[in-house]
Amino acid sequence: MNRRAVISGGPILTMADDPAPEAVALLDGRILAVGSLDDCRDAAGRGAAEVDLGGRALLPGFVDAHTHPLMLGQCAAWVDCAPPEVTSMDALVAALGRRRDGLPPTAPVWGFGVHLVDMAEGRNPTAADLDRVATDRDVAVMHRSGHGVMVNTHCLTANGITRDLPDPAGGWIERDEQGNPTGALWDAAIDLITGPEGVKTLNHGPNIHIPDAPERLVDLLCNAQTMLLKAGITSVTDCQVTRREMETYLSARDDGRLQLRVSMLTLSTLLEALVELGLRSRLGDDHLAFAGLKLYADGTLTGLTAYFESGYRFDPCHHGQLYHEPDELRRLIRRAHRFGLQTGTHAQGDSAIQIVLDAVTEALADVDRTDHRHRIEHCGMPSEEQVPEIARLGIQPVNQPTHHYLVGDAMLDKVGERAHRYNPYGEFVRAGILPVLSSDTPVSGPDPLEAVWAAATRATRYGSVLGDEAQRLSVEQGLRGYTINGARATRREHVVGSIEPGKLADFAVLSADPLATPLDELRAIRVEETWVDGAPVDYRRL
Numbered sequence: 334m335n336r337r338a339v340i341s342g343g344p345i346l347t348m349a350d351d352p353a354p355e356a357v358a359l360l361d362g363r364i365l366a367v368g369s370l371d372d373c374r375d376a377a378g379r380g381a382a383e384v385d386l387g388g389r390a391l392l393p394g395f396v397d398a399h400t401h402p403l404m405l406g407q408c409a410a411w412v413d414c415a416p417p418e419v420t421s422m423d424a425l426v427a428a429l430g431r432r433r434d435g436l437p438p439t440a441p442v443w444g445f446g447v448h449l450v451d452m453a454e455g456r457n458p459t460a461a462d463l464d465r466v467a468t469d470r471d472v473a474v475m476h477r478s479g480h481g482v483m484v485n486t487h488c489l490t491a492n493g494i495t496r497d498l499p500d501p502a503g504g505w506i507e508r509d510e511q512g513n514p515t516g517a518l519w520d521a522a523i524d525l526i527t528g529p530e531g532v533k534t535l536n537h538g539p540n541i542h543i544p545d546a547p548e549r550l551v552d553l554l555c556n557a558q559t560m561l562l563k564a565g566i567t568s569v570t571d572c573q574v575t576r577r578e579m580e581t582y583l584s585a586r587d588d589g590r591l592q593l594r595v596s597m598l599t600l601s602t603l604l605e606a607l608v609e610l611g612l613r614s615r616l617g618d619d620h621l622a623f624a625g626l627k628l629y630a631d632g633t634l635t636g637l638t639a640y641f642e643s644g645y646r647f648d649p650c651h652h653g654q655l656y657h658e659p660d661e662l663r664r665l666i667r668r669a670h671r672f673g674l675q676t677g678t679h680a681q682g683d684s685a686i687q688i689v690l691d692a693v694t695e696a697l698a699d700v701d702r703t704d705h706r707h708r709i710e711h712c713g714m715p716s717e718e719q720v721p722e723i724a725r726l727g728i729q730p731v732n733q734p735t736h737h738y739l740v741g742d743a744m745l746d747k748v749g750e751r752a753h754r755y756n757p758y759g760e761f762v763r764a765g766i767l768p769v770l771s772s773d774t775p776v777s778g779p780d781p782l783e784a785v786w787a788a789a790t791r792a793t794r795y796g797s798v799l800g801d802e803a804q805r806l807s808v809e810q811g812l813r814g815y816t817i818n819g820a821r822a823t824r825r826e827h828v829v830g831s832i833e834p835g836k837l838a839d840f841a842v843l844s845a846d847p848l849a850t851p852l853d854e855l856r857a858i859r860v861e862e863t864w865v866d867g868a869p870v871d872y873r874r875l
Contacts, residue, residue: 336361336867337377341370343386344846347832348393348816357391359838362866366834389861390846392812393832394567394839395781396819399677399710399731399771402561402571402595403578404479404541406553408445408775409560414474415446416794421453422462425474429466441471443543445775448477448635450743450795460486460516473526477739479776480539480633481519484526489514492526501525503536503629503656505638520632520654532575536656537602538629538679542577550581551588555875558585558593562870564779565841565860568594568820568829572627572677572710572773575600586621590875592865594839596624596823598677601665613673615824619837624823625675627710628665629656631685634713634755635740637747639681641714646749653682663692670696670705675824677708677731683716690719693726703727708822711736711773713755714748720757724764729822731769732756734787734811735777741793752799758788759804768806769822770814782847785811786855808847808855838867 341356347367356373358366358381366376374381412432419425425447433442449457463472463485472485489495496512504521506514518525523540524533532542545553561569571578574597585591596615599607604626607613616623631653632638637645638654645651657665662678666689669676680686686709693707705727712730715723723730737744737755744752754760758768770784777784788806791799806814820830828837842862847855863870 337381338384338867339370339373339377339381340384340386340391341373343388344390344849345832346390346392346812346846346848348813349831349833351833357832359867362838362868364832364834364836364838367832386842390843391832392565392841392843393816393830394841394863394865395565395815396568396823396825396830397561397566397771397774397779397781397815398570398769398819398822399572399733400561400569400774400779401479401541401573402557402569402593402774403550403554403581405560405775405779406555406557407543407545407550408475409556410553411475412442412444413446414444415448415477416451419447420451422458425458426462426465429463429472429474433467439470441473442466444474446477447474447483448740448743450635450740457481457517458483460484460489460514463516476636477776478633478636479541480636480638481517482523482526483517485516488526489516494518494525501536503654505654519636519638521656532577534575534600535602537600538573538627538656539632541573542575547580547584550577551584551590554581554585555590558591559872559875561593561774561779562863562865562872563860565781565843565863566779567839567841567863567865568596568823568825570596570598570624570823572598573600574598574627575603582621591620592870592875594619594829595621596825597622598625598627599623601626601628604665604669607674608668608672619828625677626669628662628676628678630662630678630680630688631655631682634681634747635743639714640685641682641748642684645747647747652684655685659688659691662688663695666692666707667696667699670702670707671700675706675708677710679710681711681713683714683719686712686715686719690722690726690728693728697726706822706824714751715757717754717760720760720764720766724766729769730761730766731771731822732758733771733773733777734758734784735772735780737791737799738783738787738793739777741799742795742797744799745797754804755799756788757800757804758806762806762810767818767821768810768814769818770811771819781815782858783856784815785847786852788814789852789855808852812847838864840864
């Protein structure tokens with residue numbers, strides 16, 4: 334291969350201990366040397382290509398430790414039901430109606446991104462609202478959290494969802510005062526509309542696996558891959574893999590279309606299959622690998638299904654949703670731990686987080702694994718007492734700061750003053766926990782610089798600020814959270830996440846240095862190039 338290059342001519346933010354080197358030398362898709370321009374030229378040898386940044390900034394490719402790429406691609410193909418496109422029921426009906434008019438007769442109409450905080454009416458759509466779009470076909474809108482789908486009467490009827498149908502384990506059929514379904518299906522209740530051949534998550538998580546033709550799923554995945562790469566993201570963790578995702582990734586890889594680096598956390602419905610196969614540790618290559626197990630403790634804060642024993646502000650008797658009884662979740666985590674797997678468990682409410690802490694405590698007492706790297710996904714509302722316990726147990730919270738930007742105002746309304754501790758980054762840092770930033774895309778867009786800005790300001794879309802300065806991250810801490818710390822959370826810090834000799838040559842080339850840019854201008858920085866394996870990404874191959 335013998336592809337050699339020297340990159341210089343702009344600030345190089347290594348996210349490592351080497352302070353501001355002049356240049357980087359590359360050889361065959363890996364970083365050969367980092368340091369002075371002369372030293373890098375010597376290392377690369379005569380004939381190496383010279384790449385001039387022209388004053389732009391070079392960073393390691395961003396590592397997004399919590400994503401749903403196939404879901405991103407599919408939702409991006411649906412109707413955009415978020416602001417500024419949709420801010421009222423009339424606007425929602427109009428947007429869905431325009432899509433209906435372009436579809437074949439009876440073809441379903443899907444939308445994504447609705448959230449009550451963005452709606453003039455202050456609520457999510459009902460079946461009656463969506464009946465205004467069509468009564469002869471399914472109309473469905475996925476909640477921005479991915480934990481709920483709002484459907485029309487046709488969809489309810491076609492799937493046998495009536496007042497007499499009980500809530501499934503781990504799910505909730507929203508009902509009106511008379512007990513009739515409103516059209517909102519939360520968490521595992523989404524299983525009811527994926528059809529007899531569709532993925533069923535049961536009580537192991539929300540069903541984000543909406544059926545589509547296999548060849549179309551590959552195209553949708555590659556569209557999502559393009560969005561991620563154009564945002565400077567070169568490595569991701571897919572945090573809910575079933576057979577549907579696995580088959581799609583393999584097809585994209587076999588077709589030569591997979592350039593993104595993907596680590597897969599398999600949904601816990603498949604735990605016994607993993608044990609039967611003996612798949613107890615990472616398996617794959619630098620572009621596609623099985624990495625561990627994804628579990629769910631509770632639901633979503635903004636869908637009011639995150640679990641708090643103390644209840645919500647609007648109703649202290651409303652506690653949220655657990656996917657498993659506590660004993661069952663503890664058993665699953667202990668079994669995965671004993672088997673040797675890294676786990677990532679979704680937990681938002683403090684009571685759900687406590688179940689995970691108890692499970693890891695029991696697992697470590699059973700089998701002492703000093704470098705287990707178990708994760709809590711989101712970890713939005715831990716109590717002050719839980720933060721040092723998270724640190725003591727060696728658990729890694731994986732947060733999404735853009736969430737508090739998008740829905741922080743709803744949090745203030747639903748959980749009150751506790752919302753000021755939503756995503757308590759400052760407390761994590763003071764406890765010795767390395768902050769990890771991610772997107773949970775498509776719940777929020779794949780935009781690392783917006784996430785860094787959100788963690789540094791704790792601002793919300795509608796003008797609130799959550800917490801005080803002690804809960805904020807610096808821009809540098811945020812960048813590390815989206816690079817080297819994200820790599821560590823996925824056990825990939827030895828190959829990605831920083832610009833150091835021996836690592837893969839994955840880079841984001843930015844229009845300006847984020848460490849030298851005023852905070853209020855940070856989100857305006859553009860990703861001008863993304864490099865994978867030592868070369869700019871060729872989007873024509875995707």
